[in-house]
Amino acid sequence: MLAVRSRKPAGYDDVPTLPLYRSAPALDVRLEEFELFAIDRLRVLKGISDGLSRGKKHEEMEKLVTDLWKTNMRHPQASEDINKDIISHFVLRLVYCRTEELRKWFLSMETALFRHRFRNERPEAQRSLMAEFGLAYKKVDISELESVMDKLTQVARSTSQSLPTADAIFYKVPFAEVPELVGSRRVFISKGHAYIAMSQVVSLVATHFRSHLSKALMLTNRKWTSTIVEQEKNRLTPIVEALSTSYLGPDYSQPKEFAEISLREIDDIAKSSFPMCMRHLFEKLREEHHLKHGGRMQLGLFLKGVGLKLDDALAFWKAEFSRKVGAERFDKEYAYSIRHNYGREGKRTDYTPYSCQKIISSTPGVGDHHGCPYRHFSEENLTAALSRMGVNSRALGDVMSKVRNKHYQLACTLTFEAVHGTSCEAGINHPNQYFSDSQMIMKSKNHSTANDTQMQIESS
Amino acid sequence: MPGHEVAKDDMMIDEYEQKQVNAVPDGFNSQYLKIYYGKLFPYEEMFKWMSYANDGKHPACNQSYFGRREFSFTLDNDVYLRYKTFNSVSELENSIKEKCPVKIDIGPVYNVDPAKRHSYAQSGCYPEERELIFDIDMSDYDDVRYCCSGADVCLECWPLMTIAIKVIDTALRDDFGFNHILWVYSGRRGVHCWVCDGKARRLTNELRAAIADYFRVYKVGNENSHKKVSLMGPALHPFLVRSYTEVLKDFFERTLLSSQKIFSTAERYEKILDMIPDESVTSELRGKWQDNRRTSNAKEDINVARWEQLKHLLQSGKQKMQGLRRCVEEIVFSYTYPRLDMEVSKHMNHLLKAPFCVHPKTGRVCVPIDPNRCEDFDPTAVPTLSTLIEELNNEGLRAEADNDRDRTSLGKSIRFFQSSFLEPLVKSCKEEMISSYNAKLQQSKLQQSKNVLAAI
Numbered sequence: 021m022l023a024v025r026s027r028k029p030a031g032y033d034d035v036p037t038l039p040l041y042r043s044a045p046a047l048d049v050r051l052e053e054f055e056l057f058a059i060d061r062l063r064v065l066k067g068i069s070d071g072l073s074r075g076k077k078h079e080e081m082e083k084l085v086t087d088l089w090k091t092n093m094r095h096p097q098a099s100e101d102i103n104k105d106i107i108s109h110f111v112l113r114l115v116y117c118r119t120e121e122l123r124k125w126f127l128s129m130e131t132a133l134f135r136h137r138f139r140n141e142r143p144e145a146q147r148s149l150m151a152e153f154g155l156a157y158k159k160v161d162i163s164e165l166e167s168v169m170d171k172l173t174q175v176a177r178s179t180s181q182s183l184p185t186a187d188a189i190f191y192k193v194p195f196a197e198v199p200e201l202v203g204s205r206r207v208f209i210s211k212g213h214a215y216i217a218m219s220q221v222v223s224l225v226a227t228h229f230r231s232h233l234s235k236a237l238m239l240t241n242r243k244w245t246s247t248i249v250e251q252e253k254n255r256l257t258p259i260v261e262a263l264s265t266s267y268l269g270p271d272y273s274q275p276k277e278f279a280e281i282s283l284r285e286i287d288d289i290a291k292s293s294f295p296m297c298m299r300h301l302f303e304k305l306r307e308e309h310h311l312k313h314g315g316r317m318q319l320g321l322f323l324k325g326v327g328l329k330l331d332d333a334l335a336f337w338k339a340e341f342s343r344k345v346g347a348e349r350f351d352k353e354y355a356y357s358i359r360h361n362y363g364r365e366g367k368r369t370d371y372t373p374y375s376c377q378k379i380i381s382s383t384p385g386v387g388d389h390h391g392c393p394y395r396h397f398s399e400e401n402l403t404a405a406l407s408r409m410g411v412n413s414r415a416l417g418d419v420m421s422k423v424r425n426k427h428y429q430l431a432c433t434l435t436f437e438a439v440h441g442t443s444c445e446a447g448i449n450h451p452n453q454y455f456s457d458s459q460m461i462m463k464s465k466n467h468s469t470a471n472d473t474q475m476q477i478e479s480s
Numbered sequence: 481m482p483g484h485e486v487a488k489d490d491m492m493i494d495e496y497e498q499k500q501v502n503a504v505p506d507g508f509n510s511q512y513l514k515i516y517y518g519k520l521f522p523y524e525e526m527f528k529w530m531s532y533a534n535d536g537k538h539p540a541c542n543q544s545y546f547g548r549r550e551f552s553f554t555l556d557n558d559v560y561l562r563y564k565t566f567n568s569v570s571e572l573e574n575s576i577k578e579k580c581p582v583k584i585d586i587g588p589v590y591n592v593d594p595a596k597r598h599s600y601a602q603s604g605c606y607p608e609e610r611e612l613i614f615d616i617d618m619s620d621y622d623d624v625r626y627c628c629s630g631a632d633v634c635l636e637c638w639p640l641m642t643i644a645i646k647v648i649d650t651a652l653r654d655d656f657g658f659n660h661i662l663w664v665y666s667g668r669r670g671v672h673c674w675v676c677d678g679k680a681r682r683l684t685n686e687l688r689a690a691i692a693d694y695f696r697v698y699k700v701g702n703e704n705s706h707k708k709v710s711l712m713g714p715a716l717h718p719f720l721v722r723s724y725t726e727v728l729k730d731f732f733e734r735t736l737l738s739s740q741k742i743f744s745t746a747e748r749y750e751k752i753l754d755m756i757p758d759e760s761v762t763s764e765l766r767g768k769w770q771d772n773r774r775t776s777n778a779k780e781d782i783n784v785a786r787w788e789q790l791k792h793l794l795q796s797g798k799q800k801m802q803g804l805r806r807c808v809e810e811i812v813f814s815y816t817y818p819r820l821d822m823e824v825s826k827h828m829n830h831l832l833k834a835p836f837c838v839h840p841k842t843g844r845v846c847v848p849i850d851p852n853r854c855e856d857f858d859p860t861a862v863p864t865l866s867t868l869i870e871e872l873n874n875e876g877l878r879a880e881a882d883n884d885r886d887r888t889s890l891g892k893s894i895r896f897f898q899s900s901f902l903e904p905l906v907k908s909c910k911e912e913m914i915s916s917y918n919a920k921l922q923q924s925k926l927q928q929s930k931n932v933l934a935a936i
């Protein structure tokens with residue numbers, strides 16, 4: 021089923037093992053591999069992202085990336101390594117092409133990975149990669165080199181690099197091709213041209229890699245919205261959509277320590293601690309015994325995050341849905357996707373509850389109840405919903421003014437504060453954070469009233 | 481979030497400002513502004529600039545270019561109108577005359593008309609071109625000037641802006657190879673810079689950030705540390721060396737030391753001693769300066785004398801640590817090096833006040849500054865709305881000039897804008913346009929002959 025042109029003519033070790041992903045491979049991919057490969061690559065990219073955000077040093081990062089790649093990207097059959105590399109990259113392009121934010125993240129992580137791998141290629145392979153990019157820069161000739169030698173030496177000293185010798189190789193390129201060297205003042209630039217040393221070529225190649233990938237992501241995005249999403253709505257689309265939720269911040273895919281809720285208490289907890297977006301879905305589900313796909317995903321993953329066990333989740337959804345579509349149809353058509361959310365069906369993976377960002381940017385259509393009420397409700401409906409949550413009229417005015425200024429998360433934060441009567445310094449970024457912060461407050465309140473009672477008993 | 485970023489300039493309404501407004505009672509009012517927009521504002525020139533030669537007859541002209549530029553108006557009643565676009569100079573002129581905005585901001589050129597962005601929800605509406613811009617504001621220098629603070633500026637602290645113009649302008653030309661650079665007085669306490677070369681307008685955000693970082697020497701989040709500047713490494717980058725030897729050092733030693741009286745009191749020199757990480761040096765200097773008050777030569781400026789002592793001690797051979805030599809440079813950088821508002825430069829969608837606006841708090845016109853003669857620029861002598869109106873009303877001058885603008889002091893500024901900035905800019909835009917058009921033509925001819933050959 022895989023039809024790959026062999027990229028590696030036998031006996032040529034210098035041919036790079038690092039693909040440039042210039043065009044999508046003509047491969048048939050098994051659906052399981054489609055997802056599994058992507059998840060493995062995602063582990064690598066997430067690992068890089070975590071490493072960078074913890075401020076790991078260059079050497080630490082080098083080791084980290086080497087390890088991540090070894091652990092996740094080796095195929096049981098060595099000959100398949102390169103296919104896995106290519107397939108996983110192109111699948112993640114689909115996943116991460118769809119918003120500016122996703123593209124930016126993917127672009128940075130893939131470029132970081134590329135730099136690492138490029139640096140670890142041998143010089144011959146590096147040159148052939150440069151050629152593959154069409155980077156045919158001429159070396160700076162001797163007389164010109166002499167004329168700028170003192171500047172080049174100055175730059176080398178200022179960055180503690182080894183000093184250039186008279187026969188050193190330098191390339192002269194438009195400064196726009198090496199932004200990071202410019203930004204960190206690690207090159208001499210004159211009249212718009214940067215003089216880069218052989219050891220800095222990686223930056224140049226990485227820039228080209230990045231800009232090529234950036235353009236490709238825009239194209240993929242266009243293709244995704246115009247054709248793929250519809251054509252693949254029963255096959256790839258749900259997988260791709262689920263994959264893209266698995267990045268960013270604390271992902272709330274594992275319930276917090278105290279969080280484990282049972283079906284018995286779920287109605288009370290929904291009233292006290294669900295953010296409006298989830299409370300609305302919850303109430304609609306109880307009322308109409310049905311939710312469309314977007315609503316099922318948004319609420320389902322949220323409930324998983326707050327600690328509803330898979331069996332309870334199945335029971336919960338079934339109880340409602342069967343009143344509308346019948347138990348049999350539920351088992352046949354809906355149970356799968358709930359198990360899928362919990363990672364039991366097909367792919368052994370976790371899907372992550374949606375963040376505010378994701379919910380706010382969703383586009384609910386007619387009959388949908390998901391999305392962010394502050395963004396997607398009419399002013400009338402929102403006001404009514406806020407009153408139902410017990411927001412008094414003064415706070416209500418503040419909330420509505422945030423909404424009018426399009427500060428939806430601030431509006432939600434103010435609602436939280438009004439409902440709980442305490443301040444929420446961190447602001448609301450995630451429905452599951454709303455929930456856990458709320459529960460924390462409820463617990464401490466219960467605790468303190470319990471203590472009060474205790475004291476009264478003792479003193480009486 | 482891409483959105484309107486209000487210049488800090490106009491958000492700070494403090495007591496200083498109140499005073500200033502009262503001091504110039506005839507500074508700014510909407511009646512005057514109407515006359516200004518009616519008779520003086522250079523519509524033609526602004527249109528020509530923002531068209532970048534696309535208003536010509538050449539087939540390569542992109543007729544939609546000017547119409548995709550975002551303008552935004554701040555009105556008298558604080559109403560803020562974003563995404564205004566105009567298809568011709570008369571549309572621009574009529575709208576400004578009608579709305580009489582107290583402030584006009586200029587945004588990027590979008591891929592489509594941003595006023596109709598809602599109809600492009602599918603394909604998206606995003607910035608395609610934008611001048612590389614810099615915003616330097618005197619209120620960011622409050623820890624190194626003692627003459628005034630906040631919104632105020634005077635001739636004692638203005639040299640800080642002169643330094644910024646010199647350092648940035650030289651680097652933009654010599655290092656980055658840009659040629660079409662416009663410096664503008666922001667109307668109160670700072671300067672704006674517009675880099676208008678084609679390749680500057682097409683820079684990605686990433687490259688804008690890289691250029692901004694090239695200029696960065698200040699540490700981030702440094703509120704609690706004594707050292708504001710960190711010059712790392714065993715040597716300075718050639719750009720910093722040039723800035724130091726050609727601009728910063730001279731201005732510090734010849735101008736700011738005495739005009740800002742940087743060493744005159746214990747409180748002031750302690751701030752500098754804090755930047756020297758060596759107890760023995762600082763206590764020696766402190767000792768000298770505490771008794772030296774009476775013995776010092778009255779003719780000699782105490783600030784200069786103390787600076788010389790400090791330099792001598794830090795740079796003399798007996799200072800074992802190389803690190804201490806860098807201290808002298810770090811002190812000079814801290815007190816002189818340009819402080820840029822980085823965020824303004826890094827993103828294409830940041831709005832910036834248009835040249836030739838009138839600052840609503842000072843009544844001063846945002847006139848261009850000649851970078852080659854920026855030492856001579858005097859912010860307190862910039863034409864104000866009320867002086868311009870007076871000049872307009874002056875019958876005597878009416879006979880001498882054949883248009884309104886030339887009998888006011890604004891005429892000179894507009895002529896400078898035209899001859900030093902606009903004409904060379906339009907000329908090079910035309911050349912660039914024609915040569916890229918011809919190259920494309922050549923290409924397509926080549927392609928055609930190839931096709932013909934293939935057909936045979």
Ligand SMILES: [Zn+2]
Nearest residue numbers: 627628634637
């Ligand atoms: Zn001053």
